[in-house]
Every structure is written in C-alpha cells, then in structure tokens.
Amino acid sequence: MDLSIFLIQVLNSVQYGLLLFLVASGLTLIFGIMGVINLAHGSFYMLGAYAAFTLSSLTGNLFSAIAIGIVLAVVFGYLLEWIFFNFLYQRDHLQQVLLTYGLILVFEDLRSIVVGDDVHGVPVPAALSASIPLGSTMSYPVYNLFISAACLVVAVLLFVLLRRTRLGMMIRAGASNREMVRSLGIDIHLLFRVVFAIGVALAAFAGMVSAPASSVYPGMGNQVLIICFVVVVIGGIGSVPGALVAALLVGFIDTFGKVFLPDYSGMLVYLLMAVILIWRPEGLFRESAV
Amino acid sequence: MAETMLAASDLTRRFGGLTAVDRVSIGLERDAIHALIGPNGAGKSTLINLLAGELQPSAGSISFRGEPVPAGRPERMAHLGIGRTFQRSNVFPEFTSFENCRLAAQARTPRPWAVFEPALKCRQCNEAAERSLATVGLDARRGVLASALSHGERRALEIAMCLAADPCVLLLDEPLAGMGTEESQRVLQLLRELRRERAILLVEHDMDAVFAVADVITVMADGAVLASGPPDAVRGDSAVRQAYLGEAL
Amino acid sequence: MSAARRALPLIALAALAVLPALAGKFYVELVAKIMIMAVFAMSLDLLVGVTGLVSLGHAAFFGLASYVPVLAAPDKYSATSLWTSLPLAVAASALLALAIGSLALRTRGVYFIMVTLAFSQMVYFVFHDTKIAGGSDGTYLYVKPVASIGSWTPLDLGNATHFYYAMLALLVLTFAVLRLLLASRFGHALRGIRSNEQRMRALGFNTYAYKLAAFTIAGAIAGLAGYFAAVQFGFVNPEMVSWHQSANVLLMVILGGLGNLFGAIVGAFALVLAQDFFSSLTKHWLVLMGGFVILVVMLLPGGLVGVERAWLHWRRRRG
Numbered sequence A: 001m002d003l004s005i006f007l008i009q010v011l012n013s014v015q016y017g018l019l020l021f022l023v024a025s026g027l028t029l030i031f032g033i034m035g036v037i038n039l040a041h042g043s044f045y046m047l048g049a050y051a052a053f054t055l056s057s058l059t060g061n062l063f064s065a066i067a068i069g070i071v072l073a074v075v076f077g078y079l080l081e082w083i084f085f086n087f088l089y090q091r092d093h094l095q096q097v098l099l100t101y102g103l104i105l106v107f108e109d110l111r112s113i114v115v116g117d118d119v120h121g122v123p124v125p126a127a128l129s130a131s132i133p134l135g136s137t138m139s140y141p142v143y144n145l146f147i148s149a150a151c152l153v154v155a156v157l158l159f160v161l162l163r164r165t166r167l168g169m170m171i172r173a174g175a176s177n178r179e180m181v182r183s184l185g186i187d188i189h190l191l192f193r194v195v196f197a198i199g200v201a202l203a204a205f206a207g208m209v210s211a212p213a214s215s216v217y218p219g220m221g222n223q224v225l226i227i228c229f230v231v232v233v234i235g236g237i238g239s240v241p242g243a244l245v246a247a248l249l250v251g252f253i254d255t256f257g258k259v260f261l262p263d264y265s266g267m268l269v270y271l272l273m274a275v276i277l278i279w280r281p282e283g284l285f286r287e288s289a290v
Numbered sequence B: 001m002a003e004t005m006l007a008a009s010d011l012t013r014r015f016g017g018l019t020a021v022d023r024v025s026i027g028l029e030r031d032a033i034h035a036l037i038g039p040n041g042a043g044k045s046t047l048i049n050l051l052a053g054e055l056q057p058s059a060g061s062i063s064f065r066g067e068p069v070p071a072g073r074p075e076r077m078a079h080l081g082i083g084r085t086f087q088r089s090n091v092f093p094e095f096t097s098f099e100n101c102r103l104a105a106q107a108r109t110p111r112p113w114a115v116f117e118p119a120l121k122c123r124q125c126n127e128a129a130e131r132s133l134a135t136v137g138l139d140a141r142r143g144v145l146a147s148a149l150s151h152g153e154r155r156a157l158e159i160a161m162c163l164a165a166d167p168c169v170l171l172l173d174e175p176l177a178g179m180g181t182e183e184s185q186r187v188l189q190l191l192r193e194l195r196r197e198r199a200i201l202l203v204e205h206d207m208d209a210v211f212a213v214a215d216v217i218t219v220m221a222d223g224a225v226l227a228s229g230p231p232d233a234v235r236g237d238s239a240v241r242q243a244y245l246g247e248a249l
Numbered sequence C: 001m002s003a004a005r006r007a008l009p010l011i012a013l014a015a016l017a018v019l020p021a022l023a024g025k026f027y028v029e030l031v032a033k034i035m036i037m038a039v040f041a042m043s044l045d046l047l048v049g050v051t052g053l054v055s056l057g058h059a060a061f062f063g064l065a066s067y068v069p070v071l072a073a074p075d076k077y078s079a080t081s082l083w084t085s086l087p088l089a090v091a092a093s094a095l096l097a098l099a100i101g102s103l104a105l106r107t108r109g110v111y112f113i114m115v116t117l118a119f120s121q122m123v124y125f126v127f128h129d130t131k132i133a134g135g136s137d138g139t140y141l142y143v144k145p146v147a148s149i150g151s152w153t154p155l156d157l158g159n160a161t162h163f164y165y166a167m168l169a170l171l172v173l174t175f176a177v178l179r180l181l182l183a184s185r186f187g188h189a190l191r192g193i194r195s196n197e198q199r200m201r202a203l204g205f206n207t208y209a210y211k212l213a214a215f216t217i218a219g220a221i222a223g224l225a226g227y228f229a230a231v232q233f234g235f236v237n238p239e240m241v242s243w244h245q246s247a248n249v250l251l252m253v254i255l256g257g258l259g260n261l262f263g264a265i266v267g268a269f270a271l272v273l274a275q276d277f278f279s280s281l282t283k284h285w286l287v288l289m290g291g292f293v294i295l296v297v298m299l300l301p302g303g304l305v306g307v308e309r310a311w312l313h314w315r316r317r318r319g
Helices: A003-034 A041-059 A062-083 A093-114 A142-164 A166-176 A178-183 A188-210 A220-235 A240-260 A265-279 B044-052 B074-080 B097-106 B123-135 B151-164 B181-194 B207-213 B231-236 B238-248 C003-022 C025-050 C059-071 C082-104 C109-129 C132-137 C160-183 C185-195 C197-203 C207-233 C243-256 C262-281 C285-299 C303-317
Strands: A131-134 A138-141 B004-015 B018-029 B032-037 B059-064 B082-084 B169-173 B199-203 B216-221 B224-229 C147-149 C152-155
Touching (some): A003 A041, A003 A166, A003 A240, A041 A188, A093 A220, A093 C109, A093 C243, A131 A142, A138 A142, A142 A166, A142 A240, A166 A188, A178 A188, A220 C109, A265 C109, B004 B044, B018 B032, B018 B199, B018 B216, B044 B074, B044 B169, B074 B082, B074 C197, B097 B123, B097 B151, B097 C185, B181 B199, B216 B231, B224 B231, C025 C262, C082 C147, C109 C132, C152 C160, C185 C197, C197 C207
Parallel strands (some): B082 B169, B169 B199
Antiparallel strands (some): B004 B018
C-alpha cells in the first residue's frame, strides 16, 4: 500500500475514532453516572448535524453556527433531563430502553416535520476548504484535519474537566458510587442534569463539526448509536479513557476494514466486540475507571 | 476423630490495596458448631463468601472432605452440599415462603431442569419445603409473599431455604440479626439439633448466643485469625480480650 | 380467578376460529400476520418476562429463518418442501441463538442488552452488505413452500384461509408448549433466575446453562415465526433483521405484559393495530407512535394484562 494512501487511512481512522469518542463518552458517562441506558443518544448527533445545516444557512457562517449550536444543545440537554430523563432513574433497564426508543421516534418525526427528510450538505467554510497534498498524487482535505483537531481539543477539555475540576471530581465519584455522593450532600439532581447536558452537547458537537464532511441524512443517528454501544461495551461502561481507546480501535478497524475487506467491513466491528467479550466480559477498562 | 468437612488453608483475598482476608486457615468439623466472631470489617463475611464460592481467593485453597474444591463457582459448592445464608436477606421477593423453599429444594433433585414434569408436582421438593418451613416455624406463613414478611421472618426464611436443600455444611452469616429473643432462642435450639451429622459455621455478633452454642470459636481481626479454640480458651486468651472482647466478659 | 376471566381466552380462541367465515380476505391476512407476530412475541417473553434477559437482538433469529425459504429453494421458481425447509429454518435459528447466546450471556445487565443488539446488527450486515439473497434490496419468494407428503397436499400455504388456520394452530401449539415449559421445573428455575440470580447460583443452579437453554429455545421459536412471516409476505430483505424489528417485538411484550404469554399475544394485537391506526392518520405517525410507547411504558408498567395481575398480587400479599 502506497504510503500516502496509508497516511490518509490513518487520518480517516483517527477522525472517525475521535468523533465516535465524543458521542460515546456522553453515552458512557450517562450510563455510568445515572445508570440510564439511552437509545436516543444517536438522535443528539443527528440533531446536531441538522442544527449545523439550519444555523449555517441562517448565519452564513459555520463557526457561529457551531457556537450557537453548542449553547442550544446544552440548554436542550438540561431541559430534556429535567422534563423526561428524570423519570427514568427509578425504572428498570427494559423500560429505559423502550422509553428512549420512543424518544427516538419522536425526535425523528419532529425533525421530519420541522426540517423535512431531505439529505443535505453543509458547506465547508472557505478558510478551511483547501487540501494538503500528500505524496505526488493524493491530497487530504484541511477540513477533515480540522475535525480531528476540534475533537481532540474537546477531548482534552473533557479530560481536564474530569481530572482537574471539582465538578469532574464529583462526576468521577458519582460514576463509582452514586449513594456516597448523595450522602455527601452534593445535589445529585443538579449533577445529573449537568452530566446529561454535557453528554448531549458532546454528541451534538460531533454531529455539527462533522456535517460538512459527510452528508446530513435522516438515519445517521441510528448508525452512530449502535457503533457507540459497541464502543461503550468494549471500553467498559462508565470509563471515559476506555471509550477513547475503544473508539480509536473501532475507527481503525472500520476504516482499514473497508479498504481490505469491503464486503465484510460492516461486520468487523461486531467481530471485534465478540473477541473482546470472550476475553473481558466487562470491557477493557472495567467499570467506573473515569 | 471428627471428620473435617470443609477446610481452608492460607486463604487470602485482596481487593486492590486492601487485604480483606489474610492467610486464614480454618476447619469445619462434623457434629460441631464453629463460631466466627470479630469486629466489623474483620473479614468474616468475605471469608464466608470465599468458602461459599462467591469470591475467588487471591491465594490459598479450600478443600471439601479432603478433596480440593474449584474456586469461585457457588453452584459447585452448593452441589457438594454446602449451604449458606446471606447477611442481608437474599430471598425471592415475588414468590411465597413455600415457593422459595421449594425452589431451594428443587436444586438438589436429580433433574432440576426437568421439562416435562410440572414443578408443583415434585413430591421431593414439596416435602422438603414443608419440612424446612415447619422447622423454622414459618409454616403458618407459607402462602405469604417473601416481600411481605417481617424482617425476622425473612431471616427465618433464609435459614429455611438453606435447610430445604439438605446441606451437610452450613455457612450462616449473622442469622440472628434483627430477630427477637424468642425467635433467636428457637434458632439456637435448631442449630443444636442440626449440628448432628453436619458442620456449621456461625458468624454472629451476639456474644451470649455464641458462647451458649459454639463448640469452637475463631476470632478474626483485620482479616487474620487472632485465636481459635474451645470457648473457654478463647475467653481466656489475652490477645483476644485486648483486641476485641474488652471488659464485656 | 372468576369464571368470566377464565373464559376470556376461550372466547378469544373461538372468535379467531370463526373469523375467516365472517371477515374478508384483508382481515384474514392481517390477523394471520398478527398471530405470527404473537408467536414471535411469546418467544421473546420467555427471555424477557420469564428469565429476565432483555434482548434487543431477537430479530436476528426471526430474520435468519425468514431467509431460509428463499435460500433453500434450488432455484427461483421451484418450491421447497415445508417439511424440510421449516425444520431447517428452525434449526438455523436455534444454532445462531446458541452461538450468540454462549457469548452474550457472558455479560450481564445493560452490557447484555447492548451486546445482543450488536450481534443482531452483525447478522443484519451479513445480509445487507453481501450478495446473499439480493443484499440490501432483498428478494422475492416467488413460490411458496409446498406442504405435501407424496401426492397428498393437506394444506396450500398460498391459500389465505388455509394459511390462517395453519397460523392459528401454530399459535395454539406454541402457547401450549411454552405453558408446559413454564410450569415445569425448568420454567420455575428460569423465573427464579429472573427474581434473584445470585441466590439461584448459591442454591446450586448452573444459571448460565439455564439462560443459554432459554435463549436457544426462544431463538428457535422466533425462527418458526420468521419462516412463516416470509411465506406470507412473499418478500425478504435485511429489514427483517433490523433492530427496529427487535425493538418492535420488545414493545409488544411490554405493552401486553411480561411473563405470562397472554401478554405477548395481547401486545402483538395491540401494537399492530395501533401501528395500522396511527399510520392511517398522518404521514408523521412516528411521533404518535413514539408518544404512545412512552405513555404505555410510563403508565402501565405491568402492561395491558398487568392491571389484573396487580390486583391478584395485592390479594396475595394480604396473606
């Protein structure tokens, strides 16, 4: 394989992996801290992408669209937790699965009513529309590098939040022992709301930032969701480092799989999961290694 | 010479940096009640979980009637005839007391997975359930859902379920906790009767009960065995007095 | 249980038995389809309601079997024999369930849910990405399987009335077999596992083996349903294996009420009829469906059948 082609695939793998990480980290935190399995998480990614489309058409500028989008996502997440997810904590997993599945249907149709079912493209900002040459014949879009860079920055910010701030400490404590946090007098409801809002914002951001590079289409949330489930299972529920490792692993296997085994690439990720399960049924990083 | 039914040798269990059970050797003999006492956090429940197969030891071994036993498989231990009760009542809340015991008895039938015979008709299971409920005095409450039982009744149900499987070794984790005086006395009398043909390990905090009924006492503190022997010897052991019993005696 | 309540299932059975004489072809086919879904739902109830295993990948077994009538035919226009292709379909589903179950059951709780979903996605991609049976486009079943023994053809699967009664028989038979299973020691052990798996192990039950057996049986029965779904519909595609199918059947089970099989049947009827109703109202019926799902799960934790069970439960608690 040509070196430049190899490099392109590596960059693609990293980009995909980092995007998955953003979405999966929210999923794993929400499950690890609140014990809620949220099937609608992929919808946040989808809503983020559609938001990027709508807002950038309105403002004419992707960056401002993303900025506004993040704020909207946080508010949306906060309200959604308050109004709806609040009720899920007492419920068993089966009910959570079905309630959040119902939510997916609601989101899909609301989006359909408001924005329609068309597939859209989001224009790449002029500043980032160049391509970097790789080797003599290949080139790589600058915007894709921007996606990876943006995700990396957010990932670093997430780690800093978790490791260096008081909020992060509470989140990590909550991931390993919900009862203890409650008895320490920390307002657990507020904590849950914040965590949920962060999770939604991460997923929406991933959707927004990747929208110009891939198309914006109705089923995109579901695709991402299931892969993220695999990422969370492989990485270990509640573990953000685990989600990072697993997401990158999945990114590489999927990207290179498409190159070498195009007919079977869809299955490879699940095969990976099966292999990991045989070896470590609780994921690579076990529970609550946040 | 009494037969050693269940024995542990240098049993150790670590949780990360904490050594919950530290090179504990203990032997449960037939026709004897072996009490295990010690302050909270001494490792008593961990030891029971190790002996019952709920936990894998970090080091050391367990043997049943002289033969080594595979670790970490509670169903294997149950099959050898080792029964246990849990510190916090661990019953089937949606089933009645009778159904709880019947399920316990079903485990010891030759084909507990039988597909063509209705479970209700299993005579062996029904009789074992009746007997065990009557033994602990719960027969009047046989039709009551386990979730509706009082705390003391649920402790009694714990014991009944253990008995319904007809074990030859009983590991009892604080069976008297939360029981009234009358109920406790009944359970102690029951233990004296059960002792025949069986080996019993009794973890308890009630010192009067322990000294009234135990043949051998092992004292644990900080995961290790502090002393072990007949009640009088333990009572007189100065290290034990200092560390645990204090002026209570 | 009052005599009236006991009579209810029999009345329903009688109604189902006479339906073809009273209703038109559309309803006969619709109810036949619902009965197939009821069998599918009962198989999932064995897992979810009885054993406590929430599987989000049950469509894998349904879908795999649905491909068998197409794949087993020597060529597009030859019919397979019912007596060979049906056992083949059920066996294939059972084997897949055994394979997936042996791995998935190494996990617990929410991991199990996610893992079953992921494995069924794997099966989905096998049919979607490869050229098997038309890939993502699917393929038609041009000729229905033939149910003849020698020269005697007891039933014609292409005849709507024959097919209806065959499905009614299937429903009744499956119900009877599952009831037998549930009343047996095996069934009681499964319920024990749902109630308190740790205690079951401490009592001496090898719970992994029991769960795997239940998973395999459930997969086989799902295969039974999938086979006939393909026969009736005349067309198979990867959507038969999609996770929407899995979520759909899970919804039926919880809508109707867990653990007593009647719930699964009631749920199948209720869900299919609800979907038909909502989709006739508006193009954007998903939002109605989603709202419906949310309302049902929140307000009726015991499902439609659960209202009565809750009352029985309360009576028992009084001693």
